Amino acid sequence: MQSAPGSHEEATVGGKVPQDVAGKLTRDAPLAKLVWFKSGGKADWLFEPESVEDLIQFLTRMEEGTPVMALGLGSNLIIRDGGVPGVVVRLGKPFASVEVKRDNVLECGGGAPGILVASSARDAGIAGLEFLRGIPGTVGGFVRMNGGAYGREVADVLVDCDVVMPDGACVRVPVADLDYSYRHSRLPEGAIVVAARFKGEPGDPAEIEAEMNRIAHAREETQxxxxxxxxxxxxxxxxxxxxxxxxxxxxxxxxxxxxxxxxxxxxxxxxxxxxxxxxxxxxxxxxxxxxxxxxxxxxxxxxxxxxxx
Structure with a gap:
């Protein structure tokens, strides 16, 4: 963790940020290298937690009113040149796991990219998640935005998700409570999706692979x-x-x-x-x-x- 010597909290826009926490905390962190456009300013603070517990502890101790924003792969994002006030939370490798459960369900960390989710489903013979191959983002982002591609969207396959609220409360939200519409959910600003469960159906891995290849080829040809x-x-x-x-x-x-x-x-x-x-x-x-x-x-x-x- 990077922090100011001898300090346990430091002021930022909207409040104070705790310093003595697990995970990596960086002040005035450049964000351009973390987004696809390769442009934009710095985050007042960039926090990269090592676990959900780290994130909960950090947000619980942070002063109320401090702006919080989650950052995934940075694919659907313009970071303005003046930078981002408050804290940007980036879910890295500790949040990128994908685990196959029973009944054709995949449990995925909020930092898992769509291509990993689709590939894991293919390897397990779970169909219906191939479209995630065409979404250039992480689980946290496309669950929040009801991401979609090639005729399907997250609302079609999501069971529920685990969300850490800006005050540190962690809740499990069923898909029905997200009130999904086109590229929109009712999740409040600053809420961070740390895990989600997707349900597919039994399928043939070879056929799933063929559909994923079709999607990859279509993206390459048109985008x-x-x-x-x-x-x-x-x-x-x-x-x-x-x-x-x-x-x-x-x-x-x-x-x-x-x-x-x-x-x-x-x-x-x-x-x-x-x-x-x-x-x-x-x-x-x-x-x-x-x-x-x-x-x-x-x-x-x-x-x-x-x-x-």
Missing amino acids: PLRSKTGGSTFKNPEGDKAWRLVDAAGCRGLKMGDAQVSEKHANFLINTGHATSADIEGLGEEVRRRVAEATGVALQWEIQRVGRP
């Missing part, structure tokens, strides 16, 4: 996966596709500084060099303006934008 990007930028409006509307407004390839609308997939923004987060977010807002002007549709951000401008 700018080898670029610094953030995934799908805007939510699909009811009955339409965001990329089609962006295209209709003439925005494919549009640039702002080193930020660009992808030529390969018009619903992806990419960092072609040294774009700032302001460049990327500003480009997204310009796309929204042009789409509204050209089509009358107000696109809604799917990428999360956090921190100080």
Whole structure:
């Protein structure tokens, strides 16, 4: 743990952060390297707990009102250039386990990536979770956002999840209580999903592998996966596709500084060099303006934008 010598707590925006805790605590932690866009400022504090108990103890002792944000793979996120106030919690390897249970259930840590969940299901002969191969994030993120791809979403397979609230309380939340809608759940801001259980159905590993390969190939062919990007930028409006509307407004390839609308997939923004987060977010807002002007549709951000401008 990194901490100030002789200090057991230190002030941050909204309150005080306990110093003498298990896990790694870093002040003024650069976040750009942890997100796919490779842009943005620092976290006032970055906390990487070694266990759920570490996280609970840390949050319980933290002063009420201190902002808390969970960070997974950073794939669906713009960290603004002014950095993130309060504490960013990153769930690393201790939270990346996947365990096969009976009745075709997988119990997964909040830091487990979607590809690991899908692969573990394949190896166990559990079908129905192949779509998680196409979600570039961790369990904690796509459970919170009801992530989806290729015709399925988390709401279709989630049994329940374990959530640590900002005050340190740990609760188990059944899927029905999440009130899922398109890319949204009722989890409060600052709540951190530390584990989840997904249920599939018996399947043939070879067929599951073939479907996962189909998804991987489709992503490779249609998305700018080898670029610094953030995934799908805007939510699909009811009955339409965001990329089609962006295209209709003439925005494919549009640039702002080193930020660009992808030529390969018009619903992806990419960092072609040294774009700032302001460049990327500003480009997204310009796309929204042009789409509204050209089509009358107000696109809604799917990428999360956090921190100080």
